[in-house]
Amino acid sequence: MxxxxxxxxxxxxxxxxxxxxxxxxxxxxxxxxxxxxxxxxxxxxxxxxxxxxxxxxxxxxxxxxxxxxxxxxxxxxxxxxxxxxxxxxxxxxxxxxxxxxxxxxxxxxxxxxxxxxxxxxxxxxxxxxxxxxxxxxxxxxxxxxxxxxxxxxxxxxxxxxxxxxxxxxxxxxxxxxxxxxxxxxxxxxxxxxxxMAMHQQMWGTSAAPARGLSVLAGAAPFYRCYETADGRYMAVGALEPQFFAALWSTLGLEAVPPQYPRTEWPRIEDELTAAFASRTRAEWTEIFAGVDACVSPVLDPDEVGTDRHIRDRHGDINDTxxxxxxxxxxxxxxxxxxxxxxxxxxxxxxxxxxxxxxxxxxxxxxxxxxxxxxxx
CATH class of the missing domain: 3.40.50.10540 (Crotonobetainyl-coa:carnitine coa-transferase; domain 1)
Known part of the structure; x- marks a missing residue:
């Protein structure tokens, strides 16, 4: 061989x-x-x-x-x-x-x-x-x-x-x-x-006080998925302040709120939920293309091979x-x-x-x- x-x-x-x-x-x-x-x-x-x-x-x-x-x-x-x-x-x-x-x-x-x-x-x-x-x-x-x-x-x-x-x-x-x-x-x-090296140290702290409350597990409204108008989803990973600000402005929302403390998160979640629900996944994908906000479409497994970035790196191939x-x-x-x-x-x-x-x-x-x- x-x-x-x-x-x-x-x-x-x-x-x-x-x-x-x-x-x-x-x-x-x-x-x-x-x-x-x-x-x-x-x-x-x-x-x-x-x-x-x-x-x-x-x-x-x-x-x-x-x-x-x-x-x-x-x-x-x-x-x-x-x-x-x-x-x-x-x-x-x-x-x-x-x-x-x-x-x-x-x-x-x-x-x-x-x-x-x-x-x-x-x-x-x-x-x-x-x-x-x-x-x-x-x-x-x-x-x-x-x-x-x-x-x-x-x-x-x-x-x-x-x-x-x-x-x-x-x-x-x-x-x-x-x-x-x-x-x-x-x-x-x-x-x-x-x-678990990093997350072991986070457990029991304000960053991860319990299951479901970790910043990286979806508790933070700026690190989770949001449903779009067509029932699809966009993934948001705007942890850093500059990415959060870019997320907020690209969505067309006014007056960027503070990311912390946690008491701010319910209001942020409500606004992000309403904003993403106003357009389809395809529309938001185009809007966020080239924007440094850490926002991506959530692709189904059978869509990955058609993604333009994946195709650019690996050519016309299927995922397997x-x-x-x-x-x-x-x-x-x-x-x-x-x-x-x-x-x-x-x-x-x-x-x-x-x-x-x-x-x-x-x-x-x-x-x-x-x-x-x-x-x-």
Whole structure:
């Protein structure tokens, strides 16, 4: 497989499932890494939406032949990623100690919810559970209601995928100095907790006295969304005085009021609510275009690809194909195609394995795991 990008030449084996690990390796693929996803067993393949730029093989890791095939792949790999509960990879002949004997400079990354140590290391969990245990969920949502779940973006993708990708790239860089590999214990609960650094300090202060009352959670009328005449929304982030003044004047309101104290906020909210309700989202988008007031239209997911700013930066692409990367000046990232067909034969043949060896190593189990979202 020929790749381009800053990670061109880096070979990644991905044995992770669901979303956090596969999204991390998809980002590495966007950056030019050659990613081979190792499937097999009841779990099957990862979600299709995190499969671009990869090739897929299926191995029976409960057999000696399957484990031997994996070890031959590892001998040529720079990075190995897995997301099993602690100890499971060891039982499959894919633990760190097993694989570093084959490839001493291997970067081995385990992505789990609770990490490799601690009393909850073996517990099942999802994004909502990790947010609950980091204090983040308690800050999200209205004052007189339950916490609001921010999809599974925070712990799974930010605290898990992005932290894992960063850790892998950092370990690859360190290896250029030491020549040694290492083990990376990436816990989503740790990543989510790290993102609470600022908000942890704000909790219980006048900036965030309780859920729903944080300035950054919508309590401030100049940092929230307002409905427009056509039932759509505009997002307002006019925290600084100069942006607030620009917001006020662009809306055609008179005499900019003081932003603080909080006793001013009900009146500000009433005026902003009435003003935004007087025009459509499209009208306000045009009016605020080029105005430094931190005001943006709230786009539906299927509208993002048509936004003129997004199109200017990334061209005529759809959202799922866009590499979520900075724009590199010399080694641009690129979104690979999604090909979930089975490449086991071609990949293992390239390692010199015979047809009989490949047949013995390949897994043909019908998957029962979640590989795409069902119709609901």
């Amino acid at each position: 020929t790749t381009s990008g800053p990670l061109s030449g880096v070979t990644v084996l991905d044995m992770s499932r669901l979303a956090p690990g596969p999204y991390a390796t998809m980002l590495l693929a966007d950056l030019g890494a050659e990613v081979t996803a190792v499937g097999g067993g009841r779990a099957g393949l990862p979600l299709e939406t995190v499969s671009r730029g990869k090739r897929f093989v299926s191995l029976d890791l409960k057999s000696d032949a399957g484990q031997q095939a994996l070890h031959r792949l590892v001998a040529q790999a720079d990075v190995f990623v897995e997301s099993f509960r602690p100890g499971v990879a060891d039982k499959l002949g894919a633990g760190y100690d097993d694989l570093r004997r084959i490839r001493p400079d291997l970067i081995y990354c385990s992505v789990t919810g609770y990490g490799q140590g601690g009393p909850m290391r073996q517990a099942a969990g999802h994004d909502i559970n990790y947010l609950a245990m980091t204090g983040m969920l308690a800050m999200l949502g209205p004052t007189n209601g339950p916490p609001t779940i921010p999809l599974n973006l925070v712990a799974d993708f930010a605290g898990g995928s992005l932290v894992a990708a960063m850790a892998i790239v950092a370990a690859l860089f360190e290896r250029t100095r030491s020549g040694e590999g290492q083990y990376l214990d990436v816990a989503m609960i740790d990543g989510a907790r790290s993102m 194909a866009a590499p979520a990367m900075p724009l590199f000046s010399r080694t641009p990232a690129r979104a690979g195609s999604t090909d979930r067909s089975d490449h086991t034969t071609s990949v293992l043949s390239a390692l010199g394995m015979t047809a009989a060896e490949i047949a013995a190593a390949q897994d043909t189990t019908e998957p029962t795991g979640l590989t795409s979202w069902p119709d609901m």
